[in-house]
Structure formats: structure tokens, C-alpha cells
Amino acid sequence: MIRLIRIILTSFVALTLCCGVCLAKPASAAVGPYDIASGSTLAAIIARGKLVVGMELKFWPFEYVTEKGEPVGFDVDIARQIAKELGVELDIKDMEWTGLIPALQAGKIDLIISGITGTLERAKTITFSRPYFTTGLCALISRKKSPGIASVAALDDPARIIAVKTGTTADLVASKRFPKAHINRYKEETACVQEVVSGRADAFFYDQISIAKHHKQNPDTTKALLTPFTYEPFCIGMPKGDFDLWQWLDMFLELSKANGTLDELRRKHFGELLQ
Numbered sequence: 001m002i003r004l005i006r007i008i009l010t011s012f013v014a015l016t017l018c019c020g021v022c023l024a025k026p027a028s029a030a031v032g033p034y035d036i037a038s039g040s041t042l043a044a045i046i047a048r049g050k051l052v053v054g055m056e057l058k059f060w061p062f063e064y065v066t067e068k069g070e071p072v073g074f075d076v077d078i079a080r081q082i083a084k085e086l087g088v089e090l091d092i093k094d095m096e097w098t099g100l101i102p103a104l105q106a107g108k109i110d111l112i113i114s115g116i117t118g119t120l121e122r123a124k125t126i127t128f129s130r131p132y133f134t135t136g137l138c139a140l141i142s143r144k145k146s147p148g149i150a151s152v153a154a155l156d157d158p159a160r161i162i163a164v165k166t167g168t169t170a171d172l173v174a175s176k177r178f179p180k181a182h183i184n185r186y187k188e189e190t191a192c193v194q195e196v197v198s199g200r201a202d203a204f205f206y207d208q209i210s211i212a213k214h215h216k217q218n219p220d221t222t223k224a225l226l227t228p229f230t231y232e233p234f235c236i237g238m239p240k241g242d243f244d245l246w247q248w249l250d251m252f253l254e255l256s257k258a259n260g261t262l263d264e265l266r267r268k269h270f271g272e273l274l275q
Helices: 001-027 034-038 039-046 076-084 095-107 169-177 189-198 210-215 243-258 260-271
Strands: 052-056 089-094 134-137 137-142 162-166 182-186 203-207 222-225 233-234
Touching: 034 052, 039 052, 052 076, 052 095, 076 089, 076 243, 076 260, 089 134, 137 169, 137 189, 137 210, 162 169, 162 189, 169 203, 182 189, 189 203, 203 210, 210 222, 222 243
Parallel strands: 052 089, 162 182, 162 203
Antiparallel strands: 134 233, 137 203, 137 222
């Protein structure tokens, strides 16, 4: 009799544990696709009715400010179009270039739309959309210091000084592609240009549009090598792991390309700058 009771008790305990495990499983697997979607950045943007975009408003003609302090430019118009399609307000946060990715990671902004190049290194920490604009690094050459320079390859020389803006892809590329040259880094784009104009630096590396602009503003003291020596895809930066936001933005860019919106914005902001 005692043995029978022990068998019954043992079976009861085993059954209870089994039921407990079975009941516990749904709790750990309760997060479904709709739960993930409701917790996404995309859902949060729509719920709050506001899209927060980080930019450094010093990158003409992509993002800059008018005399009244209003943000304008190619990237600004893209951000406005995104906010319009989402049905929300747009809040642009102007911040230093080096602070954009940390701000995105900290949740202070929803997106980076600031002429940021999608790179494999940056993609380790943030997610990128497909490119919405492609360009490449070009060189602004000093007529005073380097009148005979006809190609960027000639700048890889111990006698040459190259100016770059800190934290840009030009900063990263310069050390790797031009190891023999002296690389001087500056916080501001205008400081790099002034180094070339004054003859203190042989060259300044930046995107094609900007180099063309700086040469046209300083035709007597500079010349521009406008054949890109790198590939620079400008992408929209967003937080890691948010599939819904990434998918929405990629669809937005695909449709904007197909319906001519991106081409219209290019004509509006770039015009005949490179011609």
C-alpha cells in the first residue's frame, strides 16, 4: 500500500512539473510579429506624431540654414517628404557631425539624414537604407602650393599636405590611400578649404558636389579634380534591429526614385553645379 502511494505521488509530481513546463513555454514565446511591430521605432514615430532627424546643418547644398536660420537643402527636403508620407511633424536636430551616430544609438533622434556615407564599418553599429544619392571623394587642389598636380595619385608623397574633416570618410580614406602624405584634420569644412586657398595644404578631400562648389567660389586659388576616386553612397541611418522602419524607408526610396521625386530634388538643389 505504501509503495502504491509513493508511485502515485511520484507520478503526480512529475505531471505537475510537466504541466508547469508546458504552461511556461507560451510565456517565453508570447512575443509575436505584431508585438514586435507595435514596439518598433516606426510605430513610436507614428504614435508620437513626430519624426526626429539628426543633421549637421553645414553641408551645402544637402543641409544648411537660410539667413533666417531655417533649415533647407536636398536632405532637408527628403526628411520633409518622409514626414509627410508618415503623416507626422518633422523635428530637425542640428548637431555636430561626430555626435550624430552616438545620438542615434542613444535614442535622441530617429534617423540620420546628413549626407552620411554607408560603410561596412558604420554598419556594425547602425543600419543603413539603400543609397538615395551616390557620389565620390574628389580633390580641391591649391594653385599656389601644387600648380602641377594633375591626379590624386601624385598626392601620396612626403612633401604633400592633405586637409580632411574629422570623422568623414575622407578622414578614413586619406590615411589608407595616401600613407606617405601628411594628413591634417580639422573640425570644420571651411577650415579645410582655407588651408588649400592659402597654400598651407596641397589638397582637400570631400564629396564631388562640395569640391565643385568650393572651386567655383575660389577659382583663382584652387582647381578641382572632379573625377571621383572612391564610391560614396549616401544613405539614411537608423537604429539597429528595426526591420519595420528599414523596410518602410527602402520602399519610400524605391517609390521616390520611380515617381521622379528624387530626380526633381536633384535638379532643384544641384542644377548645373557639376557642368
